[in-house]
Amino acid sequence: MDIAVIGCGYVGLVSGVCLASLGHKVIAVDVDEARVKSLREGIVPIYEPGLSEMIKNEVANGRLSFDTDSVRAARESSTIFLAVGTPPAKGGGYDLTYLYTAAEQAAKNANGPKTLVIKSTVNPGTGSKLAKLVAKASTHRIEVVNNPEFLREGTAIQDFMQPDRIVFGAASAEGIATLREIYQPLIDKGFAIFSMSRESAEMTKFAANAMLAMRISFMNELSQLAQTIGADIESVRVGIGTDARIGPGFLKAGVGYGGSCFPKDVQALVHQMKTIGVEPLLLSGIEQVNFRQKMTYAKNILDALKGIENPAVALWGLAFKSDTDDVREAPAFDIIRALLEGGATIKAYDPQAMENIKKVVGNKITYAKGVADATAGADAIAVITDWPEFITQDWGKIAKLMKGKHVFDGRNCLASGKVSAAGLHYHAIGRPELKPGEGRPGSMGIVSAG
Numbered sequence: 321m322d323i324a325v326i327g328c329g330y331v332g333l334v335s336g337v338c339l340a341s342l343g344h345k346v347i348a349v350d351v352d353e354a355r356v357k358s359l360r361e362g363i364v365p366i367y368e369p370g371l372s373e374m375i376k377n378e379v380a381n382g383r384l385s386f387d388t389d390s391v392r393a394a395r396e397s398s399t400i401f402l403a404v405g406t407p408p409a410k411g412g413g414y415d416l417t418y419l420y421t422a423a424e425q426a427a428k429n430a431n432g433p434k435t436l437v438i439k440s441t442v443n444p445g446t447g448s449k450l451a452k453l454v455a456k457a458s459t460h461r462i463e464v465v466n467n468p469e470f471l472r473e474g475t476a477i478q479d480f481m482q483p484d485r486i487v488f489g490a491a492s493a494e495g496i497a498t499l500r501e502i503y504q505p506l507i508d509k510g511f512a513i514f515s516m517s518r519e520s521a522e523m524t525k526f527a528a529n530a531m532l533a534m535r536i537s538f539m540n541e542l543s544q545l546a547q548t549i550g551a552d553i554e555s556v557r558v559g560i561g562t563d564a565r566i567g568p569g570f571l572k573a574g575v576g577y578g579g580s581c582f583p584k585d586v587q588a589l590v591h592q593m594k595t596i597g598v599e600p601l602l603l604s605g606i607e608q609v610n611f612r613q614k615m616t617y618a619k620n621i622l623d624a625l626k627g628i629e630n631p632a633v634a635l636w637g638l639a640f641k642s643d644t645d646d647v648r649e650a651p652a653f654d655i656i657r658a659l660l661e662g663g664a665t666i667k668a669y670d671p672q673a674m675e676n677i678k679k680v681v682g683n684k685i686t687y688a689k690g691v692a693d694a695t696a697g698a699d700a701i702a703v704i705t706d707w708p709e710f711i712t713q714d715w716g717k718i719a720k721l722m723k724g725k726h727v728f729d730g731r732n733c734l735a736s737g738k739v740s741a742a743g744l745h746y747h748a749i750g751r752p753e754l755k756p757g758e759g760r761p762g763s764m765g766i767v768s769a770g
């Protein structure tokens with residue numbers, strides 16, 4: 321099938337190259353000329369493991385190309401995937417301007433029947449509204465369907481090619497038939513396909529993200545109780561996660577969630593509930609807990625450094641999670657602001673995300689060449705992204721580099737016993753702290769269950 325993908329961001333790029341690898345002919349389009357130029361030169365503007373090799377392969381076998389001309393791409397394709405950004409709107413909800421513009425343009429210039437596939441995350445009800453809009457813009461039949469993405473950055477290709485499920489939202493049998501044709505190779509492999517109304521498909525995406533974010537905020541709220549009563553939230557995590565009804569995933573306490581989806585989707589859901597006059601009691605708590613978690617973490621660091629003139633904090637990690645360069649809504653922003661307001665100076669290192677943070681934070685902090693450079697002379701270390709290279713540090717060497725002794729593990733990702741055995745003071749989220757030289761009592765014999 322000839323497919324156009326409008327929007328070459330994290331979602332559009334992964335969708336485009338994976339659709340090409342399923343055998344379709346894909347033209348991936350973006351308004352950003354620089355982005356298209358670098359993609360044509362084989363330079364991928366985002367960090368996603370495996371993406372650049374896959375793009376090279378699909379371009380080499382002629383199934384994938386890049387362009388800025390979305391009109392030409394849409395005319396040459398029978399199916400048009402809309403993966404343009406759906407950023408948060410000022411008054412809450414989503415700004416769907418890009419989506420409507422791209423859809424209207426595809427319809428107005430249609431040279432035959434088309435299927436528009438909404439890949440971007442949208443409010444429930446958007447697909448049906450878009451269908452009415454495009455019906456007026458063309459004499460041809462323009463089918464509007466939903467195919468929400470569940471991609472996690474860092475594992476996006478695997479999430480596309482080995483999905484837990486694929487969701488189709490359509491208002492007609494033709495719409496479902498087109499989506500089945502697109503995903504036939506995955507259907508043949510036995511992956512689960514669920515067909516439903518557009519509204520249900522849009523709501524499925526919303527509900528999935530809100531549920532995942534809620535699990536994180538649930539554990540983050542409990543981590544504050546665990547900290548106070550001396551329980552270990554990591555033990556609680558495996559203690560509840562091994563209940564089949566709960567499951568092990570997305571129960572890890574930390575400094576809070578970030579990314580281009582959870583914060584945006586939860587606030588959009590809260591906003592939409594309010595517009596229908598239903599107070600989102602549970603849903604509005606998810607974001608509030610997330611913000612408080614970041615503030616509590618920064619406060620704990622500042623409290624430990626009280627009395628030190630201009631304390632130096634080594635910030636390990638800036639990306640909203642490991643295996644990505646993405647800093648959208650990263651906890652780093654609120655934590656940096658709180659630490660600077662508390663009088664600390666910050667030297668930060670992240671293997672992938674420094675350029676992206678620099679665009680926003682600028683020279684309010686300094687940027688290190690590596691872990692050692694960030695840590696030299698630091699009064700405290702704050703680990704806020706669980707990069708593997710942070711987890712496997714030689715803590716004896718790290719201790720010698722530091723001026724102070726405090727290590728704040730914002731992702732509960734470090735080997736706590738090793739940190740304290742190196743003479744450092746280990747603090748985590750919802751776990752008993754370890755004074756220098758203390759080992760971790762037996763309770764930490766747990767093996768992660770998820």
Ligand code: UDX
Nearest residue numbers: 327328329330331350351352403404405406418440441
């Ligand atoms: C975005 C949304 O954030 C997400 O909610 C949705 O599910 C899919 O699209 P992402 O790919 O991460 O996810 O967005 P982003 O990385 O911002 O990429 C959007 C791309 O679309 C950008 O490259 C932008 O230049 C491009 N774009 C935007 C267009 O090509 N045309 C437009 O009109 C607007």
Ligand code: UDX
Nearest residue numbers: 469470471472473570571572574577578579581640641
């Ligand atoms: C998420 C959803 O997982 C994905 O299905 C959807 O399509 C897009 O949004 P993503 O935002 O890329 O994917 O990353 P994810 O792995 O979900 O992590 C989101 C945030 O939650 C990160 O900041 C991560 O550090 C945090 N997190 C995740 C926790 O704090 N605890 C956990 O247990 C899991």
